[in-house]
Amino acid sequence: MRTAAVLSAVLTLAGAGTYVWADTRLNQQVDLGTLSGRVPPGEGTNYLVVGSDSRDGLSEKDKKDLNTGSTGGRRTDSVILLHTGANGTTMLSLPRDSWVTLPPYVDPGTGRSYRATPDKLNAAFSLGGPDLLVQTVERNTGVHIDHYAEIGFAGFVGVVDAVGGVDMCLDKAVRDKDSGADLPAGCQTLDGSEALAFVRQRKQEAQGDLGRTRNQQKFLAALADKAATPSTLADPSKSFPTLSAGLDTLIVDEGTELPDLMKLFEALKKATAGGGRQLNVPVADPDLRTSKGSAVKWDDRRARALFAAIREDRPPGT
Helix, strand or coil: CHHHHHHHHHHHHHHHHHHHHHHHHCEEEECHHHCCCCCCCCCCEEEEEEEECCCCCCCHHHHHHCCCCCCCCCCEEEEEEEEEECCEEEEEECCCCEEEEECCEECCCCCCEECCEEEEHHHHHHHHHHHHHHHHHHHHHCCCCCEEEEECHHHHHHHHHHCCCEEEEECCCEEECCCCEEECCEEEEECHHHHHHHHHCCCCCCCCHHHHHHHHHHHHHHHHHHHCCHHHHCCHHHHHHHHHHHHHCEEEECCCCHHHHHHHHHHHHHCCCCCEEEEECCEEEEEEEECCEEEEEECHHHHHHHHHHHHCCCCCCC
């Protein structure tokens, strides 16, 4: 009993130390409080979870090995609206090629002002970073964003490797030259580089970007389930590297503290449980021809009903 008490005290102190360390490492560079034209808060809590193609933290060899290319700047590889409330959790993917209306904005590089204009959702992130992306999502969904979390390629690969890989079962072999995916059909454990290639590939998907968002949801749920298991959380050799790898390229808003990230992770797990839902925004045309190339047109009527359910914390369809 004395030994158990000593071990318990050591683990508690180690956990407290890790908490303080991790909390001070949070990169809170997004200030949602300064954004204009925001929609009012609704019921429950909404997270905007963004996977970016930022190459920060990757060496030239890493970029070559991971088939990321060397493009500078940041674009979105995935945009997920995660809602949690009294009526369960909803994970809603917004295709990066969604045809939306960008609100008026000021180019942060030149200071030049632009009027509201139709464009792809990914353009909001490219032109105005997280601020314009949040404003664009709010304008087109009417859903208030409470917290923002973004992770780049390096952080994604690091988290997957830190938890010892993620188990996935694939119905068919996945091969994509652009992303570097070369995975056989069947159940397997994906390491960081394999996982990144899997969630980035879309050429093999019959529905392109829509197929990729389903893969991203499936993988993210499996990663959350693996990382939040007692064996991972109770093992410092796993939990500390996982935190470290994730924090290296993680960007959050100023109102996000470590407890908020823990709630976000729990919400990702719940999205795959009995009370959770994994959805794509309803689509009317997956190949809309526009001045910006092929885009994804939402089904306005069904999308409005879905967004209203999220705002009011109702199960979709009720």
